[in-house]
Amino acid sequence: MSNTPHTWPRLFIQEKLSTGELLTLPPEQSHYLTHVLRSVEGDSVRIFNGVDGEWRAMITQCPVGKKKGLILKLIEQRRQHESIPDLWLCCAPIKRAHFDFMMMKATELGANVIQPILTSRTQIRESNSERLRAIAIEAAEQSERLSIPEIKPALALPDLVEQWPAHRLAILCAEFGDAQPVAQALSGALARARPSAAILTGPEGGFTQDEMMQIKALPEVLSIRLGPRILRADTAAIAAMSCWQALCGDWQNRDFHTRPDKIANAEKE
Numbered sequence: 001m002s003n004t005p006h007t008w009p010r011l012f013i014q015e016k017l018s019t020g021e022l023l024t025l026p027p028e029q030s031h032y033l034t035h036v037l038r039s040v041e042g043d044s045v046r047i048f049n050g051v052d053g054e055w056r057a058m059i060t061q062c063p064v065g066k067k068k069g070l071i072l073k074l075i076e077q078r079r080q081h082e083s084i085p086d087l088w089l090c091c092a093p094i095k096r097a098h099f100d101f102m103m104m105k106a107t108e109l110g111a112n113v114i115q116p117i118l119t120s121r122t123q124i125r126e127s128n129s130e131r132l133r134a135i136a137i138e139a140a141e142q143s144e145r146l147s148i149p150e151i152k153p154a155l156a157l158p159d160l161v162e163q164w165p166a167h168r169l170a171i172l173c174a175e176f177g178d179a180q181p182v183a184q185a186l187s188g189a190l191a192r193a194r195p196s197a198a199i200l201t202g203p204e205g206g207f208t209q210d211e212m213m214q215i216k217a218l219p220e221v222l223s224i225r226l227g228p229r230i231l232r233a234d235t236a237a238i239a240a241m242s243c244w245q246a247l248c249g250d251w252q253n254r255d256f257h258t259r260p261d262k263i264a265n266a267e268k269e
């Protein structure tokens with residue numbers, strides 16, 4: 001068993017976490033640990049549930065038989081829960097492979113909520129929340145997040161605009177019209193004063209003029225240009241979220257979360 005914690009497997013579970021608690025993993029997670037990672041009794045696993053930070057657990061029983069789940073014993077909390085910036089991604093569903101990629105990257109880039117929006121040019125009208133959530137969970141496990149983004153059911157754009165949350169800055173990705181260059185827009189007073197923001201990207205065919213006007217009628221909105229080229233929607237979402245995190249979000253923090261190896265290396269630099 002490795003004694004370097006960041007090599008231990010990392011799993012999201014739904015149960016409450018407290019010292020000494022015994023947890024039985026569901027079959028798919030048990031199978032992953034025993035048959036893919038070849039974990040054995042005594043091995044450590046990192047566990048998080050989105051509210052109680054990250055814990056070290058130890059595999060205490062590897063029952064034989066596919067139906068039975070591994071038993072883990074919670075040993076100690078290793079990381080306190082940390083809140084992350086309040087960033088939503090409101091995105092028109094696009095072709096499956098690209099949308100799956102977008103979900104993965106939005107999770108790595110710290111989206112708190114992913115809200116699929118149905119616009120007049122959206123070709124993919126349904127989004128399978130369960131499948132998207134599974135992609136987000138895997139990306140959260142890999143990126144060492146302590147939370148999972150909430151994947152909301154798809155909403156038609158007019159309904160989203162109608163129920164737009166007060167005090168949430170809308171950041172419209174617009175490849176044409178009067179959009180401001182992204183760095184200028186997100187360095188401005190409004191962007192920096194609003195801790196709650198939502199980035200909006202259109203479908204492969206883009207937003208219509210009328211849809212842009214609906215979004216621009218929201219109480220607080222910035223229209224941003226992501227350079228002179230037309231980006232795929234997934235590229236635009238990644239670019240816009242990266243710029244927001246760098247200028248308004250948690251990419252300004254230097255501190256690594258409590259990973260002694262990370263801190264030790266940083267101090268040597």
Ligand code: SAH
Binds near residue numbers: 175224229232
């Ligand atoms: N209308 C485009 C295709 C839309 S691209 C075309 O003529 O082919 C899909 C989405 O990505 C757009 O709705 C917009 O939200 C975003 N996007 C693409 N390029 C962008 C850019 N340069 N600046 C800002 N947003 C962009």
